[in-house]
Amino acid sequence: MLNQLTISELAAKFAKREVSAREATQACLDQIACVDGKIHAFLSFNAAAALAQADAVDQLISQGGSGANRPLLGIPIAIKDVLAVKNQPLNCASKILGNYISPYDATAIEKLKAAGAIVFGRLNMDEFAMGSSTENSAFGLTCNPWDITRIPGGSSGGSAAAVAADECIASLGTDTGGSIRQPAALCGCVGLKPTYGRISRYGLVAFASSLDQIGPFTKDVRDSATLLGVMSGVDRRDSTSVPEPVPNYVAALDGNIRGLKLGLPKEYMVGGLDPEIKASVDAAVKQYEKLGAEIVEISLPHTDYAVAVYYIIATAEASANLARFDGIRYGARVEGNDPIELYSKTRGAGFGAEVKRRIILGTYVLSSGYYDAYYLRAQKVRTLIRNDFLKAFETVDAIVTPTTPTAAFKAGEKSGDPLQMYLSDIFTISCNLAGICGVSLPCGFTQNPKLPIGLQLLGKPFGEETMLKLAHAYEQSTAWHKEKPSLKF
Amino acid sequence: MASAEINVKYVAHLARLALTPEEETKLAAQLGNILGYIEKLRELDVTGVEPTAHAVPMVNCTRADEVRESLSHEEALRNxxxxxNGLFIVPKIVE
Amino acid sequence: MEYEAVIGLETHVQLNTKSKMWCGCANQYGSEPNTNVCPVCLGLPGVLPVPNDEALRKTVLTGYLLNCEIPRFAKFDRKSYFYPDMPKNYQLTQYDKPSTANGFVEFEFTGAGSVNGLARVRITRAHLEEDVGKSTHFDRHSGLDFNRAGVPLMEIVSEPDITSADMAYAYLNALTEILHQGGVSDCDMEKGMVRCDVNISVRPIGTKELGAKIEIKNMNSFSGVRRAAEYEIARQIEVVKRGEKLIQSTRRWDDVAGITEQMRTKEDAHDYRYFPDPDLMPLAPTDAWLAEVKTKAIELPLARKQRFMRDYQLPAGDAEVFKSNVALGNYFEGLARQSKNPKAVANWIINNLLAKLAELNAREKSEQEALGLEAADLKLSSFADLKFKPEALLELVNLVEAKTISSSAAQQVFAEMFDSGKAPAVIVQEKGLAQVSDTGAIEKFCDDAIAANPAPVADYKAGKAAALNSLKGQVMKLSKGKANPALVGEILERKLKG
Structure with a gap:
């Protein structure tokens, strides 16, 4: 089953000419045909185009071309519907974009293609990446491969489910407040949110510009390191991308974490944390000690304010970012007698409930008379939150927490109460506010039903090397990442 | 938690969002609830704290004044x- | 009760960069609609702005030219409002941290509010933002062209220091002259590169409180601004005198009807929801960068005019010519520095050189048009193309000064050097134009003239002094223009009186 392999396993088979890129791509397409009717991770995919890319790779290999500088040669990678791929649809799981086709590639996509990847498919998500369950897609639910009555998390739910169900070798998602790490945790895969500025945001349809980052979903930490290495680096088209050198992330995965200090924030092990999750995280911490890491209790005193800060900053930025969806230059238009009527009708019909909610909230907090009370204050508290982390990182190399307070919940369970839904992001949000990096990896399962549990590691700004080294060491000392959902529906 | 008032109709107009009366009522309640939660930020003393607008502090990130290729006319109007006549058409703009 | 007007101007000027503000599309006027556009300036999903460093440089340079402070921290904000010509539905602009602030423009003005023929208008700020697309209105629809969207646009906000329509006009001319000469903007009004909003209020003379501010939007000619301001001031005074109250509002100038009219009011017009753009990092100009920009600052036109009048004793009219035509002024100054008689140099340039050049240009134009060239492709000669070296003009002035040639001969020499590029001395020699100061020769010419013209001689002797001129003319004719006119006069007088 080629579709079940990791990038490194598949690349090794290509190198030995044991399999062709066409076979690998076909295996993914077959799996989609087999399970996606139930999972619904994909909004669309062009099988013929994917196979054509694969054939081009096979031809290159047969002509003696090597994958030396192309670490993703022949690897089928599927893409969240929020990233622009030239000549492919781009909908952000919203009705408002209509039949929009992107005329350009996101920088991250350009880099994947340059590294030889077979970029295919549009993965489901919460509309405009706003949500934690993928229930906010305008095009239907995505189901958790471990239990199709449950949500896969969000907003990158399709990206997590597709990897967990082996419908692709890896996928891309985006993370604004946990939208990679949370679904990775709920679907049992590895999800990485790089440091803000590590990967260019050009071609990522902005939800909250100061928080958004692109990141990979993979089946193990090594693949995550590989994709990070391919996509990282400063981009002339994104002035917030940081000119920091890109290390060899894969080479850092040497398993030696002896003496590294791991911070355990006391504020994260309280409140509505599910006991099974707590037990798994405690066990993971013990495992780290066994592996030679030193555990240090730390405090991130402003943790409790993160959700409030996030919902001001993210919605304010989103209210402006989403203003361009107006039916004038692209997208689904509802005609009106004048432009104002056209705008209101187009946007009223095109956006779903959650997007409207956030646009209204974001518009409100920026409106005349409220800026200082909400937005400016939120920016100041953001400083306090960031300082909490920077201070902690003076004494520890990385921080370990649960990724989510509970395992995957049932579809519809929280969709009636937006605030409860927002509070489920409590462990992942601070990372985006502080601009640091984070990764979620499998660390166990709940018992009944069997649902994945995620362990979150948070690293210093541009500290992905150390963070991934820690994640890899734990992963390789456990077997969680090897477990697969039965996919028997 | 105090429930803040929000003039949904006014804000929806600013955001150019047509809402049904039901949506308005529902949003007012939900947003009141969320704003009530957000009120907790008032607990903190932020005197002297600099606001963070960007997660990574950098300045003067600019590009050189160089002309690069534009989209073809067809690509520009494709969506x-x-x-x-090569123009995007909208209902008449009245000032 | 007498009323006075209080006027402030917001002037929008397109910067003359090669590319747009945030993307690499050409900043070019006159292309086919929607051809200088890309995902960034069309506001397609996923794009990001990256600031053009040359636009920032030109903004700060403007700050220096307008005597502004250059803050060490500036940033871009999003100004949200929906309009079909604005792709993102927010405009990127510098809201509370502009790149320049607190300057002034000084200019020549003689009306009310001036001191010694000068007026000063304080500049609140000159900040950088982006232009929007262009809409064309049809019967029931409007069409949008985004070629202009994202062109760097500078907004120069004046304090309400302007007190009349004429002063507004003089200010705008002075401002655009500075920006044009300073290399910041081409300021081509025909191409819409300068537009302004005029804020006008009136108040009883002697009071300090400002009246209701009424804004006339989107003016694209300075004469329009003058007419609109004249109309609006009179209208407001009339309204107030009737005892009615003016309310803050926005009006449009109807150039054909010659009136301002109320625009459809937007109740939310001022809720722009500004916040710092998270896609753009702040600006913190360094000492080295500022110093480099400062080296580009030109001498201001007014200062230059004043200096020309002072250093070269030029009359205001001559200095004005050299102020408004920088190339001509530079040409003049290069020679004036070496000349004992800069005024004579100025005369030659303004009276002769300009005329000759205009003549040549007219000829070139008709020749090239006959060949089928379009107006934009015409190649007309300028100062850089003159056939003679600048020093030749100096030489010519010296020849006249030294009385080597007469001024009428000098005209001939100039015409020849303009056409052939030959040195004046060579021309004088070739054409034998050297002035005759040999008394013997002149005496002979005088005797001949007296003998041949008994009537003027008689007139002169009868007391008609003017008759001498006629005799002088005859002598000059006999000498083929080469006789020294002063000597001729002396000798004639002596002979006739004697």
Whole structure:
């Protein structure tokens, strides 16, 4: 089953000419045909185009071309519907974009293609990446491969489910407040949110510009390191991308974490944390000690304010970012007698409930008379939150927490109460506010039903090397990442 | 938690969002609830704290004044809901 | 009760960069609609702005030219409002941290509010933002062209220091002259590169409180601004005198009807929801960068005019010519520095050189048009193309000064050097134009003239002094223009009186 392999396993088979890129791509397409009717991770995919890319790779290999500088040669990678791929649809799981086709590639996509990847498919998500369950897609639910009555998390739910169900070798998602790490945790895969500025945001349809980052979903930490290495680096088209050198992330995965200090924030092990999750995280911490890491209790005193800060900053930025969806230059238009009527009708019909909610909230907090009370204050508290982390990182190399307070919940369970839904992001949000990096990896399962549990590691700004080294060491000392959902529906 | 008032109709107009009366009522309640939660930020003393607008502190990130290729005219108008004579067409703009 | 007007101007000027503000599309006027556009300036999903460093440089340079402070921290904000010509539905602009602030423009003005023929208008700020697309209105629809969207646009906000329509006009001319000469903007009004909003209020003379501010939007000619301001001031005074109250509002100038009219009011017009753009990092100009920009600052036109009048004793009219035509002024100054008689140099340039050049240009134009060239492709000669070296003009002035040639001969020499590029001395020699100061020769010419013209001689002797001129003319004719006119006069007088 080629579709079940990791990038490194598949690349090794290509190198030995044991399999062709066409076979690998076909295996993914077959799996989609087999399970996606139930999972619904994909909004669309062009099988013929994917196979054509694969054939081009096979031809290159047969002509003696090597994958030396192309670490993703022949690897089928599927893409969240929020990233622009030239000549492919781009909908952000919203009705408002209509039949929009992107005329350009996101920088991250350009880099994947340059590294030889077979970029295919549009993965489901919460509309405009706003949500934690993928229930906010305008095009239907995505189901958790471990239990199709449950949500896969969000907003990158399709990206997590597709990897967990082996419908692709890896996928891309985006993370604004946990939208990679949370679904990775709920679907049992590895999800990485790089440091803000590590990967260019050009071609990522902005939800909250100061928080958004692109990141990979993979089946193990090594693949995550590989994709990070391919996509990282400063981009002339994104002035917030940081000119920091890109290390060899894969080479850092040497398993030696002896003496590294791991911070355990006391504020994260309280409140509505599910006991099974707590037990798994405690066990993971013990495992780290066994592996030679030193555990240090730390405090991130402003943790409790993160959700409030996030919902001001993210919605304010989103209210402006989403203003361009107006039916004038692209997208689904509802005609009106004048432009104002056209705008209101187009946007009223095109956006779903959650997007409207956030646009209204974001518009409100920026409106005349409220800026200082909400937005400016939120920016100041953001400083306090960031300082909490920077201070902690003076004494520890990385921080370990649960990724989510509970395992995957049932579809519809929280969709009636937006605030409860927002509070489920409590462990992942601070990372985006502080601009640091984070990764979620499998660390166990709940018992009944069997649902994945995620362990979150948070690293210093541009500290992905150390963070991934820690994640890899734990992963390789456990077997969680090897477990697969039965996919028997 | 105090429930803040929000003039949904006014804000929806600013955001150019047509809402049904039901949506308005529902949003007012939900947003009141969320704003009530957000009120907790008032607990903190932020005197003297600098606001963070960007997660990574950098300045002067600019590009050189160089002309690069534009989209072809066809590509530029490819997604236009309505076009004529190379222009994007909208209902008449009245000032 | 007498009323006075209080006027402030917001002037929008397109910067003359090669590319747009945030993307690499050409900043070019006159292209086919929607051809200088890319995902960034069309506001397609996923794009990001990256600031053009040359636009920032030109903004700060403007700050220096307008005597502004250059803050060490500036940033871009999003100004949200929906309009079909604005792709993102927010405009990127510098809201509370502009790149320049607190300057002034000084200019020549003689009306009310001036001191010694000068007026000063304080500049609140000159900040950088982006232009929007262009809409064309049809019967029931409007069409949008985004070629202009994202062109760097500078907004120069004046304090309400302007007190009349004429002063507004003089200010705008002075401002655009500075920006044009300073290399910041081409300021081509025909191409819409300068537009302004005029804020006008009136108040009883002697009071300090400002009246209701009424804004006339989107003016694209300075004469329009003058007419609109004249109309609006009179209208407001009339309204107030009737005892009615003016309310803050926005009006449009109807150039054909010659009136301002109320625009459809937007109740939310001022809720722009500004916040710092998270896609753009702040600006913190360094000492080295500022110093480099400062080296580009030109001498201001007014200072230059004043200096020309002072250093070269030029009359205001001559200095004005050299102020408004920088190339001509530079040409003049290069020679004036070496000349004992800069005024004579100025005369030659303004009276002769300009005329000759205009003549040549007219000829070139008709020749090239006959060949089928379009107006934009015409190649007309300028100062850089003159056939003679600048020093030749100096030489010519010296020849006249030294009385080597007469001024009428000098005209001939100039015409020849303009056409052939030959040195004046060579021309004088070739054409034998050297002035005759040999008394013997002149005496002979005088005797001949007296003998041949008994009537003027008689007139002169009868007391008609003017008759001498006629005799002088005859002598000059006999000498083929080469006789020294002063000597001729002396000798004639002596002979006739004697």
């Amino acid at each position: 236009a809901p309505r076009q004529a």
